Amino acid sequence: MIKIIGFFLFIISTLLSPKTAMANCYDLPMISIQGEAQGTTYHIKYFDQKQRNIKIDIDSILLDFDTCLSLYRSDSELSDFNKSTFYQFKSPYFFPVLKKSKEVYEATNGAFDPTILPLVIAYGFGPNKSKNPKNTDINALLKLIDFKNILFDSIAVKKTKPGIQLDFNGIAQGYSVDIIGDFLVGLGINQFMVEIGGEILCKGYKADNKPWVTGIENPLKPGSLFCSVQLSDRAMTTAGNYRNHFEKDGQVFNHIINPKTGSMEQSSLLSVTVFASDAITADGYDTAFFVMGLEETKRFLSERKDIDVCILYSDDDGKLNTYLTDGIKNLIKVL
Numbered sequence: 001m002i003k004i005i006g007f008f009l010f011i012i013s014t015l016l017s018p019k020t021a022m023a024n025c026y027d028l029p030m031i032s033i034q035g036e037a038q039g040t041t042y043h044i045k046y047f048d049q050k051q052r053n054i055k056i057d058i059d060s061i062l063l064d065f066d067t068c069l070s071l072y073r074s075d076s077e078l079s080d081f082n083k084s085t086f087y088q089f090k091s092p093y094f095f096p097v098l099k100k101s102k103e104v105y106e107a108t109n110g111a112f113d114p115t116i117l118p119l120v121i122a123y124g125f126g127p128n129k130s131k132n133p134k135n136t137d138i139n140a141l142l143k144l145i146d147f148k149n150i151l152f153d154s155i156a157v158k159k160t161k162p163g164i165q166l167d168f169n170g171i172a173q174g175y176s177v178d179i180i181g182d183f184l185v186g187l188g189i190n191q192f193m194v195e196i197g198g199e200i201l202c203k204g205y206k207a208d209n210k211p212w213v214t215g216i217e218n219p220l221k222p223g224s225l226f227c228s229v230q231l232s233d234r235a236m237t238t239a240g241n242y243r244n245h246f247e248k249d250g251q252v253f254n255h256i257i258n259p260k261t262g263s264m265e266q267s268s269l270l271s272v273t274v275f276a277s278d279a280i281t282a283d284g285y286d287t288a289f290f291v292m293g294l295e296e297t298k299r300f301l302s303e304r305k306d307i308d309v310c311i312l313y314s315d316d317d318g319k320l321n322t323y324l325t326d327g328i329k330n331l332i333k334v335l
Contacts, residue, residue, distance in 0.1 A: 028047050028048070028049060028051065028207075029051075030045055030046070030047055030206070030207060031045070031046055031047070031048060031051065031052075031053065032044070032045045033053065033054070033055040033058065035055060035058065035059055035062075037059070037062035037063070037065075037066065037176075037196065038062065038065075038066055038070070038173060038176065038196065038197060039072065039197075040173075040196065040197035040198075041196075041197070042058070042062070042180075042194075042195060042196040042197070043193075043195045044058065044180065044184075044192065044193070044194050044195070045192060045193045045212075046184060046189050046191060046192035046193070047189070047191040047192070047204075047207065048187070048188075048189050049188070050188075052187070054183075054184075054187070057183070058180060058183075061179060061180065061183060062176060062180070062196075064091060064093075065091075065093055065172075065176050065179060067091070068090070068091040068093040068094055069093055069094065069097060069168050069172045071117075071126075071127050071167060071168075071169060072127050077089065077090055077091060077094055078094070078166060078168065081157060081166065082117070082165040082166060085158055085159050085162070086156060086157075086158040086159075087156060087157050087158070088155060088156040089154075089155065089156060089157070093175070093179070094157065095152065095153075095154050095157075096175065096280070097168055097171060097172055097175055097280070098150070098152045098157060100171060100175070100280050100281065100284055101114045101147065101168070101171055101284065102147065103284075104171070104281075104284035104285060104288060105147045107300075108285070108288040108291075108292065108300070110146075110147070110259060110260055111258075111259070111260070111288040111289075111291040111292045112170065112171075112259075112284055112285070112287055112288035112291070113145060113146065113147050113259035114147060114166050114167055114168055114170065114171065115144065115145050115146060115147050115149065115150065115164055115165065115166060115167075115259070116145060116167050116170075116257055116259045117165035117166060117167035118141045118144045118145065118163065118165055119138070119141050119142075119145060119257050119259070119262055120167055120169075120257065122138075122141060123257060123264060138262040138263075139262070141262060142261075142262045144161070144163045144164055144165070145259050145262070149161045149164045150164065150166070170239075170283065170284065170287040171280060171283045171284040171287075172283075173196060173197050173199050173283060174199045174235070174237050174278075174279035174280045174281075174282055174283025174284070175279065175280040175283070176196055176199075177194050177195070177196050177199045177200065177201045177235065177279035177280075178201060178235070178278050178279050178280050180194045180196070180201075181194050181201045181203060181279075184203075185203070190203055190204050191203065191204035191205060191206070192204065193212045193214075193231075195214075198237070198238060199235075199236075199237045199279050199282075199283060200214055200231065200235060200236045200237070200279070201234075201235045201236075201278070201279045202214075202231040202232055202233065202234060202235075202236075203232070203233055204232065204233070205232055210230075211230035211231055211232040211331075212230070212231050212232065213228050213229065213230055213231070214228070214229050214231055214236060215227065215228050215229060215335075216229060216238065216271070216273050216310060216312070216332075217238075217271070218312075218320070219240055219270035219271045219312055219320075220270070220314075220320050225335050226312065226320075226334065226335065227310070227332050227333055227334045227335055228332070228333045228335060229310075229328075229331055229332050229333075230331045230332075231275075231331070233277075234275055234276070234277065235275065235276055235277065235278050235279035235281070235282045236273060236274070236275050236279075236282060237273070237274055237279060237282040237283045237286050238271055238272065238273040238274075238286060239256065239271065239272050239274075239286035239287045239289075239290045240270060240271035240272070240290075256287060256290050256291065258291050259291070260291075267290075267293055267313075268294070268313045268314050268315070269290055269293065269294060269311060269312075269313045270312045270313055270314060270320070271311070271312045272286045272287075272289045272290045272297075272309060272310075272311050272312075273286065273309060273310040273311070273312075274286040274289065274307060274308070274309055275307065275308040275309070275310075275327070275328055276306065276307050276308075277306065281307070282307075285307060289309065289311070294311060294313060294323060297309065297311065298323070301325055305327070307325075308324075308325040308326075308327040308328040309323070309324070309325050309328070310322065310323075310324050310328060310332060311323040311324075322334075
């Protein structure tokens with residue numbers, strides 16, 4: 001259920017020497033584990049008084065999560081629902097994602113809408129990732145795009161119109177980060193950084209009592225950093241079009257699609273990084289803000305002080321510009 005994003009991790013903590021790491025935090029070294037999940041990679045760093053290596057547990061949780069919400073598994077709960085009209089949940093993951101999706105859908109007036117899958121498939125970004133999008137009747141597909149056609153409670157979910165399909169790629173990966181964070185807290189681990197496919201959640205501080213440090217990629221120079229970001233007790237996710245796109249017959253196809261118009265977003269925005277208390281919230285809003293655009297996002301955030309953003313966009317001359325909300329300005333250092 002990977003969501004390709006314009007962001008890569010830059011962890012300053014990896015530069016800590018063993019002596020520095022052990023001088024604080026109960027004289028414990030930092031534990032670092034990594035692996036693969038959801039078609040991408042994950043990296044987790046944490047301090048644990050019991051010095052447990054929990055990679056096997058992490059891999060098991062992420063496999064269960066994937067079995068529930070992956071678009072790319074034909075046997076997942078999500079795939080089963082997309083092929084039917086009613087589904088009773090088997091795992092604890094489906095309902096929370098539906099609940100948060102509804103919240104973001106309503107708050108953004110439909111700029112985020114997980115019933116976008118028919119359009120995603122039509123444009124060649126579906127599970128088969130066909131880079132040969134066919135001419136299709138967008139207006140007909142738009143009749144299938146509306147989260148209001150999804151009804152659910154904590155037990156089951158159903159669709160009110162045939163052909164409705166869900167795509168949680170714009171929110172599920174953030175939730176998987178939160179799930180791992182909750183697992184760590186349940187073990188009594190309260191100093192950690194969890195990163196899955198670029199989605200990040202940090203809790204507490206590093207061994208030197210300083211925030212964790214991550215980075216935002218420069219969309220005009222992929223592979224290099226635009227800035228570093230200090231994080232503690234906060235999540236951070238990024239959406240962007242500059243990586244996940246392809247060209248066919250002279251037309252550029254981008255993976256972020258406006259669910260209201262059915263068109264692929266062609267705007268001055270290059271990447272949108274959202275900061276929130278949890279990764280599922282940040283993940284849901286980063287795509288919505290990309291669809292909404294800079295000015296509408298500014299208006300939205302004037303009434304939402306619980307969310308911060310770093311938006312990178314190009315001006316008429318192609319130069320990189322930045323919009324930062326006040327709550328994140330002192331945590332970002334442009335490189």
